[in-house]
Amino acid sequence: MSIDYKAEIERLKAKLPVTVVGHFYQRDEVFEMADITGDSLELARKCKIDKNPWVVFCGVGFMGQSVKVIAPQKRVLMPKIACCAMARMIDASYFDDSVQYMVERGIPKENILPITYINSDATVKAKVGEMGGLVCTSSNAYKIIEKGLESGKKILFVPDRCLGQNFANSMGLKSCIIGEGECDPKEADVICFNGFCSVHQLFTLDDIEFYRNRYPDILIAVHPECDPAIVEASDFAGSTSQLIEFVAELDPEQKVAVGTEYNLVNRMRPGGNTFVLSSTKPECPTMNETTIEDLYLTLKSIEDGQPINEIVVNEHTIKYANLALERMLAIK
Numbered sequence: 103m104s105i106d107y108k109a110e111i112e113r114l115k116a117k118l119p120v121t122v123v124g125h126f127y128q129r130d131e132v133f134e135m136a137d138i139t140g141d142s143l144e145l146a147r148k149c150k151i152d153k154n155p156w157v158v159f160c161g162v163g164f165m166g167q168s169v170k171v172i173a174p175q176k177r178v179l180m181p182k183i184a185c186c187a188m189a190r191m192i193d194a195s196y197f198d199d200s201v202q203y204m205v206e207r208g209i210p211k212e213n214i215l216p217i218t219y220i221n222s223d224a225t226v227k228a229k230v231g232e233m234g235g236l237v238c239t240s241s242n243a244y245k246i247i248e249k250g251l252e253s254g255k256k257i258l259f260v261p262d263r264c265l266g267q268n269f270a271n272s273m274g275l276k277s278c279i280i281g282e283g284e285c286d287p288k289e290a291d292v293i294c295f296n297g298f299c300s301v302h303q304l305f306t307l308d309d310i311e312f313y314r315n316r317y318p319d320i321l322i323a324v325h326p327e328c329d330p331a332i333v334e335a336s337d338f339a340g341s342t343s344q345l346i347e348f349v350a351e352l353d354p355e356q357k358v359a360v361g362t363e364y365n366l367v368n369r370m371r372p373g374g375n376t377f378v379l380s381s382t383k384p385e386c387p388t389m390n391e392t393t394i395e396d397l398y399l400t401l402k403s404i405e406d407g408q409p410i411n412e413i414v415v416n417e418h419t420i421k422y423a424n425l426a427l428e429r430m431l432a433i434k
Contacts, residue, residue: 118405122401123138125139125142133369146171156176156179159178163183170414171224203280208288215235217257230260230423232425240340241341244272245433256290262298269292277292278293279295301386308381320359322337326341354371356375365386
């Protein structure tokens with residue numbers, strides 16, 4: 103006998119003190135079942151003030167961790183603890199190596215201000231917090247870097263080199279990438295770890311040229327996780343939420359090609375005039391691991407008293423990762 107997953111999920115949500123959370127990049131069948139939707143930090147904030155003690159988070163691992171860090175009293179489960187490829191590129195030891203790289207090239211540790219993109223493991227956020235650093239998102243990175251520079255310290259930006267470079271470029275700052283060419287921290291304002299988003303690396307200048315040739319008046323809008331050359335050639339660059347707002351405010355007849363994850367672009371303006379800026383399908387493999395069956399089984403595990411895939415973060419990590427997050431939230 104087959105299970106009507108949608109009906110069962112609705113039954114369990116009505117019965118249990120649980121909130122289902124879905125990131126914008128989730129597949130449609132999962133996204134449609136969520137009580138709260140948004141980007142990573144927005145979701146963590148909403149979970150913190152939500153009344154239910156249980157959270158089932160449909161996304162990737164660092165997002166579930168962020169909820170646990172911001173609201174440690176919550177029980178946080180994930181249908182799949184999928185790991186963001188970018189977040190996997192850096193851990194606590196790689197972070198320490200990056201700090202040591204700068205120290206060995208003449209920058210005292212006390213003169214380094216680390217900033218980590220929210221797309222990072224809680225242990226990295228904790229390392230950043232212990233050094234007096236901050237977390238940032240793609241929507242507030244400009245503001246966070248600008249505030250950080252007021253300290254007079256060198257910015258160590260992890261893990262996304264593209265985000266660090268793009269915001270440095272937009273501010274007229276000099277950046278370099280550890281492990282790529284000659285990266286002299288004394289000659290740069292923002293020193294970037296060599297991480298990246300594999301999905302946002304798919305967009306090319308050829309894609310932009312194709313759409314501009316086909317539709318001369320088209321607009322190109324991309325995420326700042328794209329390569330700096332792509333951002334430079336585009337009409338607009340912004341975070342997930344900013345891209346949604348930008349497209350929503352366009353005249354319905356205005357054509358736009360968007361360089362970000364497929365599931366999000368596909369929902370933006372049903373009916374046409376919105377295109378995916380890629381010759382291939384830019385679908386995040388880890389975000390798409392979660393299925394409606396996984397969501398059902400996770401909710402059922404709460405009903406059965408045997409919760410699965412619970413996010414656990416130790417007290418030390420919660421303390422210092424939360425410090426880094428709170429420093430960000432304090433900047434208006």
